[in-house]
Amino acid sequence: MRFPEFTGEWKEHSLSEYLEFKNGLNPDAKRIGKGIPFLSVMDILADGVINYDNIRGKVEATEKEIESFGVNSGDLLFQRSSETLEDVGRANVYMDNRTAVYGGFVIRGRKIGSYDPFFVKYLLATPLARKRTCRMGAGAQHFNIGQESLAKISLYFPSMEEQQKIAEFLSLLDERIATQNKIIKKLETLIKAIGNKLLFGDEQNIRLGNILIERVEKSTTNNQYEVLSSTVKGIFSQRDYFSKDIASENNTGYKILRRGDIVLSPQNLWMGNINHNDKFDIGIVSPSYKIFTISEEFDCHYIAFLLKTRKALYGYMSVSEQGASVVRRNLNLEAFYELTYKIPHIAEQRRIGQILSKLKDKIESEQTYLEMLRAQKQYLLSNLFI
Known part of the structure; x- marks a missing residue:
């Protein structure tokens, strides 16, 4: 080329x-x-x-x-x-x-x-x-x-003239990539701000143990399901999705994760290692993770966004500071279940969940476009140079 x-x-x-x-x-x-x-x-x-x-x-x-x-x-x-x-x-x-x-x-x-x-x-x-x-x-x-x-x-x-031509062309693509990154960052900032404004009010005080139900369902057949990535971190980030790889090892004993489930790491919960599976009907994750379903009395999108806010994590840390038996590297389920949040009635939960879900979808769409631009750049790097 x-x-x-x-x-x-x-x-x-x-x-x-x-x-x-x-x-x-x-x-x-x-x-x-x-x-x-x-x-x-x-x-x-x-x-x-x-x-x-x-x-x-x-x-x-x-x-x-x-x-x-x-x-x-x-x-x-x-x-x-x-x-x-x-x-x-x-x-x-x-x-x-x-x-x-x-x-x-x-x-x-x-x-x-x-x-x-x-x-x-x-x-x-x-x-x-x-x-x-x-x-x-x-x-x-x-x-x-x-x-x-x-x-x-x-x-x-090549000659200096051709060097300059190629450099100018790729620089324009880099500028577009930089602009796309700014678009995504602004959307991430927006969804965080809206989330913190809408998710916490003065409504009914609900205990987390009444919202989440732990579920243990294990794989019994090798290579039965797709392996979902261990990336369960991030707060309202374009990276809040599960990448998937075809299983190529003995996956017996892995936990099954279904659409709508909450997954979290029992280690370092204070770092925000929690996510909501709204991408895949079924898959498997490491046996070390905790899997929760969300009670039918609550909107799953609302609860998922709530648990991934920094305010929710700060609440968890405040329980730790009050003397609960919680250490940074191991989740104490008793303390976890006792966390309480101000949660609106189901109709309001659904309204807020829909707003935030649309913004999240927009971020993911922009992220997909960013990946396309990066792939285009890699293609050009492979073909514009000897």
Whole structure:
């Protein structure tokens, strides 16, 4: 796939022809948290390019350190170490003229050759570049890549004009992805605000034990059902769904989860590990999870949204603080069942549940579109580059 005005052959070059590599600054802990922007791996992995204003960390640095470990516009920054081989050596570009420095888990590629910085950022994310970069990674518990290894990586570069054309095209797609992320975040903020406003009122005080009924139904046949992901965390998030994988192991003893059920982890409940299965008719989850049905006297969508709000979790923590036998890593069902909430009558529950469900569906629709844009970008990265 190529723009029609370009016909010349791409030429293979090593990164050492374009970049001069250097490891980052390793300050003591007392200097971290104030000073000038201090670029880290998290900044490399963030969406979009790196600029002065979006760098997360700060550090007190001397003039000599700034001179030695400063970043200039157009410099490439590489992730030096990773827990997974697939992430080692991931790269981003700094596009700002203001002074910032980079940390020890980062390798700087100082621009010494002529290239379009955006093009090289995209080039380094292509399947071929990732394959050749990962091949250079080494390690046991952590995978690492060094300056010499990065310098040896060779990739194909077109003319400067074609670099700029490709970079401009992909930058437009990145801008659309960034806009889509903002749309989703605004919808998430909206549903949280509406939820906190509507879900808690001055109506009847109901004990949680009268709402949830624990159910234990176990799989008895191998590969009988689809395995639902263990991701049960999130509060009104576009990630509040169960991804599914076809079972390929012995699933006897797994708990069966049916549509409408509430599932929660008995460990770390204070972190919000709770979800509502409104996606699949049936599936199985880890035996360690607790499965609840919602009493027919209550609207399942209303109760599901209620239990996933931060106010609901704070209520749980307040019981813990009053001396109930609850520890962070194990759910005490007696204390859990004694939680009480102000819940309206069923007609109002249904009205609120419908409002929040429509907003949740809108978020999921926007998330699906975001995934489509990301897939489109990956397709282009695989086809616009040699």
